[in-house]
Amino acid sequence: MINQTKTIFLKFCYFSLLILLISCKTDTTKKEDLSEKNKTEIEVKKDEQTTLKRIVFFGDSLTAGYGLDDLEDAFPSLIQNKIDSLGLGYSVVNSGISGETTAGGKNRIDWVLNQKPDIFILELGANDGLRGVPLSETKKNLQYMIDAVQKKYPETKILLAGMQIPPNFGQEYTSEFKNIFPTLAKKNNIALIPFLLENVGGVPSLNQADGIHPTKKGHQILANNVWEVLKTVLK
Structure with a gap:
């Protein structure tokens, strides 16, 4: 009777061990399958990022979204949202x-x-104007950057963001500064965003306490100003 009981116990132990081994093997297989799935998903995402065309916003604090609680509220990110909603294959780089x-x-x-940027949006010059940098220097630097893009990537489309400043350095300086942007756009045959801060600049409710940097709502208007020109280039 004891031997019979011992035999039954041993059979039970062997059976339990077999179940345990099968369970471990199944669990390992599941982990391997899961790992392969994750690996595949990562590879797919990488492929998608590689195939997306790039829009580079090259600028100052306006582009960077200075003072905003969430940088996703800056106008370049809002442009990305617009692009995604339309199913266009572009990735925005701020x-x-x-x-x-x-x-x-x-x-x-x-x-x-x-x-390589497929579209290059040049948004610089405002800080030059606010600091009274010689207009010839600002113009020369902007032309240098336009040349750099066109020389390295001739097929890249360039958008130049126009800017205006308060008459801190006199009306003549202010007027000539404003004219730099349309002049360069025409000379280089590139698209011009007439005035990035249109309907925002000088409006207290749409700017932060410094009176210079747009609020979240202000950036929404900036995004619309950019989109009006960008959408024609995307077509």
Whole structure:
């Protein structure tokens, strides 16, 4: 009777061990399958990112979204949302740096162009104007950046964001500064966003306490100003 009981117990142990081994194998298989699935999904996402065309916003604090609680509220991100909603194959890159001047942009343009932009939106010059930088220098730097893009990527479409400033340095300086942008756009045969801050600049309710940087609502208007020109280029 004891031997019979012992035999039954051993059979039970062997059976339990077999179940355990099968369970472990099944669990391992599931983990491997899951790992393969995750790997595949990552590869698909990488492929999608590779095939997307790139829109680079190259600018200053306006592009960077200075002062906003969430940088997703900055106008380049709002443009990305618009593009996604329309199912267009573009990925927006925000290359804005607060305080950037045209001289600063000139110094970092080569680094930004390490990857090809299909559309390049140049938004610089405002800080030059607010600091009274000689107009010839601002114009020369902007032309340098336009040349850099066109030389390296002739097929890249360039949009130049027009800017205006308060008459802190006199009416003549202010007027000539404003004319830099349409002049360069015409000379280089590139698209012009007439005035990035149209319907926002000088409107207290649409700007932060400094009176210079747009609020969340202000950025929505900036996005519309950009989109009016960008949509024609995307077509």
